[in-house]
Amino acid sequence: MATPCVLWCLVLVDLILLSSGAELVQTSPSYTPLCPGDRLVLTCTTTTGSTFWRIPGQSNEAEPVSGPKVVEGLMLNVTSINGSTITTTGIYQSINVSLNGSEVACAGASIIAVYATVTITIADPPVAVTDININPIDDSSILITWLYQQNIIQCIVNYTVMINDSNVSSQYSSIGNNITLTSLIVGTNYSFIIIPIDTIGREGPPSSLIQYIWNVPAPVVNISWYQVSSDSVTIWWNNTEVC
Structure with missing residues (x-):
């Protein structure tokens, strides 16, 4: 017979495995670092039947997503549900430089969750050509x-x-x-x-x-020519200025 400790440990492992079923990727734009003002689209896929996001500027509390909502400027929405697999998106319509270095995260559970994260990286001011x-x-x-x-x-x-x-x-x-x-x-x-x-x-x-x-070359002057043969001539001239 399993001891209470063993049972609790098994439950804990199951919870960790359950909550780690998440993937978060930057789907737009295709490059990084981002440009200030870019439209940033993040896509989270979970396999637990639920989705929770952590958002810069929000408290540590995870944000459940079951429909469209806006939290701290991030537009959240569910884009597809296939059994227990849920795909959600988080969109910043115009990324602000104040978010540089911030982390956005999502997970399939809010308790004992292992979050998938994306760090927002924004380009520094321009350098010289x-x-x-x-x-x-x-x-x-x-x-x-x-x-x-x-x-x-x-x-x-x-x-x-x-x-x-x-x-x-x-x-x-x-x-x-x-x-x-x-x-x-x-x-x-x-x-x-x-x-x-x-x-x-x-x-x-x-x-x-x-x-x-x-400066461009000046036109030549005093052009002269001399016929050398029936099919060739010699031409000479003077420059109007000395370079």
Whole structure:
């Protein structure tokens, strides 16, 4: 005959196994860290016939979910029931940076529960762009390109490009990692700064100051030619300026 202690231990083990039947995953977006303002969707699957969530900002009490409700900004709902398997979702419509490092958890029971958890990780403010290149297009325009840190590039919504010469300061915006600048004046000394901006308007540090003197070759003059043979000529000319 089993002793009371053995029976209690068996019941305790059963409760732990029962309450651990939960899986919590981030189903949207597909990347991490998250961008501020992202719509975050978490999906919890339990196999115990019930579901309980623990939510940042809430007391330690587990929140039972049997239908739609909103707790501390997290929209909870049951999406499917198949026997004792229940699937629920928790949705933050716009994730706030204050939740960075917080844990969301779910379990199949509220007592002696082993919770499945997801830690919310939100991207830091932008960093500076790198690898800036300037490529002339024609006599009055250039293409500027740059690179940004790939693992959080989705958090950058645009770049501010500031251009200065001796007389005028101008500001442009680019949604990609390049911009074409036109109406440049030959012989003018230009400087450029590029600043990344993320989904909530946080500015990254400005790039290093890029100095660029816009010079294009001057036309040649005094063109002469001499026929060498029936199918070839020699052509010579003078430059109007010395580089």
